[in-house]
Amino acid sequence: MSLLSQPRKAVVLLSGGLDSTTVLAIARAEGYLPHALSFRYGQRHQAELTAASRVARAFGVPHRILAIDLRAIGGSALTDDIEVPKDRDRAAMGKDVPVTYVPARNTVFLALALGYAETLDAGDLFLGANAVDYSGYPDCRPAFIEAFERLAQVATAQGVSGAVQYRVHAPLMSLTKADIIRRGVELGVDYALTHSCYDPVGELACGRCDACQLRRKGFTEAGVQDPTRYAA
Amino acid sequence: MSLLSQPRKAVVLLSGGLDSTTVLAIARAEGYLPHALSFRYGQRHQAELTAASRVARAFGVPHRILAIDLRAIGGSALTDDIEVPKDRDRAAMGKDVPVTYVPARNTVFLALALGYAETLDAGDLFLGANAVDYSGYPDCRPAFIEAFERLAQVATAQGVSGAVQYRVHAPLMSLTKADIIRRGVELGVDYALTHSCYDPVGELACGRCDACQLRRKGFTEAGVQDPTRYAA
Numbered sequence: 382m383s384l385l386s387q388p389r390k391a392v393v394l395l396s397g398g399l400d401s402t403t404v405l406a407i408a409r410a411e412g413y414l415p416h417a418l419s420f421r422y423g424q425r426h427q428a429e430l431t432a433a434s435r436v437a438r439a440f441g442v443p444h445r446i447l448a449i450d451l452r453a454i455g456g457s458a459l460t461d462d463i464e465v466p467k468d469r470d471r472a473a474m475g476k477d478v479p480v481t482y483v484p485a486r487n488t489v490f491l492a493l494a495l496g497y498a499e500t501l502d503a504g505d506l507f508l509g510a511n512a513v514d515y516s517g518y519p520d521c522r523p524a525f526i527e528a529f530e531r532l533a534q535v536a537t538a539q540g541v542s543g544a545v546q547y548r549v550h551a552p553l554m555s556l557t558k559a560d561i562i563r564r565g566v567e568l569g570v571d572y573a574l575t576h577s578c579y580d581p582v583g584e585l586a587c588g589r590c591d592a593c594q595l596r597r598k599g600f601t602e603a604g605v606q607d608p609t610r611y612a613a
Numbered sequence: 614m615s616l617l618s619q620p621r622k623a624v625v626l627l628s629g630g631l632d633s634t635t636v637l638a639i640a641r642a643e644g645y646l647p648h649a650l651s652f653r654y655g656q657r658h659q660a661e662l663t664a665a666s667r668v669a670r671a672f673g674v675p676h677r678i679l680a681i682d683l684r685a686i687g688g689s690a691l692t693d694d695i696e697v698p699k700d701r702d703r704a705a706m707g708k709d710v711p712v713t714y715v716p717a718r719n720t721v722f723l724a725l726a727l728g729y730a731e732t733l734d735a736g737d738l739f740l741g742a743n744a745v746d747y748s749g750y751p752d753c754r755p756a757f758i759e760a761f762e763r764l765a766q767v768a769t770a771q772g773v774s775g776a777v778q779y780r781v782h783a784p785l786m787s788l789t790k791a792d793i794i795r796r797g798v799e800l801g802v803d804y805a806l807t808h809s810c811y812d813p814v815g816e817l818a819c820g821r822c823d824a825c826q827l828r829r830k831g832f833t834e835a836g837v838q839d840p841t842r843y844a845a
Contacts, residue, residue, distance in 0.1 A: 418686075445685050445686065446685065447681075447682055447683075447685040447686060448680070448681070448682040448685070449679075449680070449681040449682070450679055450680045450681070451679075451728070453677050453678065453679040453680070454650075454677065454679060454725065454728050454729040454732055455732050484727070484728035484729070484731040484732055484769070485724055485725070485727040485728035485731060485768060485769060486728070487768070488724040488727060488728070488764065488765075488768045489721065489724040489725055489728060491724075492717055492720040492721040492723075492724040493686065493717070493721055495716070495717040495720060496683070496686050496716035496717035496718070496720070496721060497686040497716070499716040499717060500686055500687050500716055519767070519768065519769055519770050519772070519773040520768045520769070522767070524767040525764070525767045525768050528760075528763050528764040528766075528767050528768070529764055529768075531760050531763070531764075532720065532757070532760040532761055532763075532764050533720075534760075535751070535754070535756040535757045535760050536717060536719070536720045536751065536752045536757050536760070536761075537716070537717060537720075537751055537752070538751050540751070541751040
C-alpha cells in the first residue's frame with residue numbers, strides 16, 4: 382500500500398451520467414487519485430461513453446474503457462431490442478425490477494473494477510449506487526455493497542495477503558437526486574457534460590424514460606437550472 | 614423455479630481444460646441441464662476456446678462465448694506480453710501468486726455466469742475451482758466460493774425476491790488432479806478433447822508450463838494414459 386502521506390489511488394466506475402460524475406468529484410474531494418473505468422457493454426447508443434470520456438477529460442483523470450459483450454447473455458432493454466418504457470409514474474418505477482435491468486450488471490462492473498484496482502495496488506472502489514431513486518435495481522443497495530466488500534477481500538492476491546483492505550464506496554447511497562445535484566454543484570461539477578437518457582433522440586435526451594424523469598425532477602427539487610436539452 | 618420433476622438448468626464455466634470439462638460431466642451426472650459459458654478475454658491463443666466448443670458439442674449442451682477485453686486492465690502473462698514461466702518445480706508453483714494470475718478473473722467470470730443464470734432462471738453455477746493443485750490462485754478457494762454465493766443472493770432480482778437460491782458448485786475443490794481425472798474417466802470424459810497448456814506450440818501442448826506439468830503428473834498418478842500431444 383502507498384504511504385499515508387501520498388494520495389491513494391481509487392477506481393471510480395464512470396458511466397458518464399449525473400450520479401457517477403458526482404461520485405468522481407466526491408472521490409477527488411476526499412483526497413483520492415481517481416482512475417475512471419467505463420464499459421462498452423453493448424449499449425444501444427454511444428452517448429454514455431462519449432459523456433464519460435468528456436467528464437474524465439474535464440477532471441484530468443486516467444480513464445479506461447473496457448469492452449464486454451453483455452448481449453451474449455441478453456436479458457435487458459438497454460442491450461436487447463425490448464422497448465425502453467416511457468412516461469412511467471413514480472409508483473410504477475419503484476415497484477418492479479424494470480426491463481432496463483441488466484443481469485448482474487453491478488456485480489460484473491465491480492468485479493472488473495476490482496481487477497483494475499488490483500493492478501493499481503488500490504483498495505478503494507467508488508460507484509454511484511443509490512437506494513433512494515434507484516428505480517428498482519437490486520444491485521444498488523447497501524446489502525449488495527457490503528457483500529461485495531467481503532468478497533473482494535477473499536477474491537484477490539492483495540486481499541488474501543492482507544496488503545490491501547478493500548472498501549466499496551457508495552457515497553450517494555442515501556441521497557435523493559436533488560441532494561446529489563446540490564452536492565455536485567458545491568464541488569463544481571458541470572452537469573452539462575453528463576448524460577442520463579436511456580433512449581436519446583439525436584443529440585437530445587428523450588425526456589420521458591425513467592432516467593430523464595428522475596434527472597429532471599432532481600434539478601427542479603434542487604432548485605438548480607437543468608442544463609440538459611430534452612426532446613420532450 | 615422449475616418443478617422438482619424437471620431437470621434444473623445450471624451454468625457451467627467451461628474453459629475447455631481438463632478441470633472444467635470434468636465439472637461439466639459432473640453437473641450432467643447430477644441431473645442438471647448444463648449451459649456452458651466460455652470467455653474470450655484476450656487470451657494469447659485460441660486453443661482454449663476451440664477446445665471448449667469441441668467439448669460442448671461432444672456433450673450436446675448449449676454454449677455461449679462472451680467476449681471481454683481484460684487486456685484493458687492488464688496485469689497477467691495470460692493476457693499481456695509477460696513470459697509464461699516454464700519448468701517450475703512444485704514448491705515454486707505453490708508459493709507465490711503466479712504471473713499467469715488474471716486479476717479478479719473468477720470474480721469476473723462468476724459475475725457473468727450469474728447474469729447468464731438470471732436470464733435462464735437458474736440458481737446453480739458450476740466452476741472448476743480447486744484448492745489442491747490450484748497453482749497459487751486466491752480465487753480458487755472455499756472462502757471465495759462462499760463469499761460469492763452470499764453476494765449472488767443479494768445481487769440479483771431473483772435472489773432478493775427469494776425466487777432463486779443461488780449455489781456455487783465447485784465439485785473439484787478438494788480433489789487432486791489424479792482424482793479429477795479418475796472421476797472424469799468414470800463419467801466417460803474423453804480428455805483428448807480438452808486443452809490445458811498456457812503456451813501451445815502449434816497443435817501441441819508445450820509440456821513445460823505449470824498447467825502442462827500438473828496435467829501430466831495427474832495422468833501419471835491416476836494411472837490413466839495421457840492422450841495429450843506434448844512438444845517437450
